[in-house]
Amino acid sequence: MNIDLKELGAQISGQFKGLNGRHPGMWPLVPRLACAVGVAVGVVALGYFGYWSGQFEEYDALVVKEQSLQTEFRDKYAQAVNLEALKAQRKLVDQYVERLEKQLPSKAEMDALLSDINQAGVGRGLQFDLFKPGTVVVKDYYAELPIEIRISGSYHDLGSFASDMANLPRIVTLNNMSVVSKDNVLVLDAIAKTFRYLDPEEAAAQKEALSKAKKKGNKTGGEQK
Numbered sequence: 001m002n003i004d005l006k007e008l009g010a011q012i013s014g015q016f017k018g019l020n021g022r023h024p025g026m027w028p029l030v031p032r033l034a035c036a037v038g039v040a041v042g043v044v045a046l047g048y049f050g051y052w053s054g055q056f057e058e059y060d061a062l063v064v065k066e067q068s069l070q071t072e073f074r075d076k077y078a079q080a081v082n083l084e085a086l087k088a089q090r091k092l093v094d095q096y097v098e099r100l101e102k103q104l105p106s107k108a109e110m111d112a113l114l115s116d117i118n119q120a121g122v123g124r125g126l127q128f129d130l131f132k133p134g135t136v137v138v139k140d141y142y143a144e145l146p147i148e149i150r151i152s153g154s155y156h157d158l159g160s161f162a163s164d165m166a167n168l169p170r171i172v173t174l175n176n177m178s179v180v181s182k183d184n185v186l187v188l189d190a191i192a193k194t195f196r197y198l199d200p201e202e203a204a205a206q207k208e209a210l211s212k213a214k215k216k217g218n219k220t221g222g223e224q225k
Contacts, residue, residue, distance in 0.1 A: 113170050120164040126153040147192040152185050171195050
C-alpha cells in the first residue's frame with residue numbers, strides 16, 4: 001500500500017483544529033489518544049516523584065542493610081565454627097601470661113630476689129665491691145628496681161654469673177655493662193634491673209595518676225585549640 005505521509009500528517013493535524021470549546025469526549029480520535037497518553041505520563045511522573053521515589057530509596061537502603069547483615073552473619077558464623085579453636089588459643093595465651101606473671105615477684109618477694117642475685121655472685125667466687133639498690137620506678141603495670149653492682153673475678157666466673165642471671169626464675173636483666181681489667185682481675189660494672197608486681201595501693205595510685213595526666217592533656221589540648 002502506498003501511504004501519502006503528507007496527506008496523513010495533514011489529516012492528523014487537522015484533527016487538532018477547532019478543539020477549543022468542545023468537550024474532550026467530542027474530540028477526534030488522535031487528540032483523545034494524545035490527551036490520554038499525556039494524562040498517563042503525568043500520573044506516572046506524579047506517582048514517581050510523590051510516592052515511588054521514596055519507595056525506591058527505602059528499597060536501596062534495605063539492600064545495603066541486607067548486605068551488611070549478610071557480612072555480619074558470615075563473620076559470626078566463621079567465629080562460631082572456629083569457637084573451639086579460639087577457646088583453645090585463648091587458653092594457651094592465658095597459660096603463657098600466667099607463666100610470665102610468675103616471673104615477676106611481688107613486693108614482699110623482692111628481698112629474697114636480691115638475696116638470690118647476691119648468692120649467684122658469691123657462688124661463682126666473685127667479689128661484690130658494690131651492690132646498691134636504687135629508687136623504684138613505677139610504670140603503668142609494674143615496678144622496676146635498678147641495682148648498681150660492681151663485681152670482680154675471672155672472665156669465666158663473670159660469664160657464668162651473667163648466665164645465672166638469665167636463668168633465675170625471676171626476670172633480671174644486666175644493663176650498661178662495662179668490663180675493665182684491674183690488677184689482673186676483671187671488674188664488671190652494670191645496672192641489674194628487676195621487676196615486680198604493683199601492690200593494690202600502688203596500682204590504684206598509678207591508675208589515678210594516669211587518669212589525671214590524661215585529663216590534664218585533654219584540657220591542655222582544648223586550650224591550645
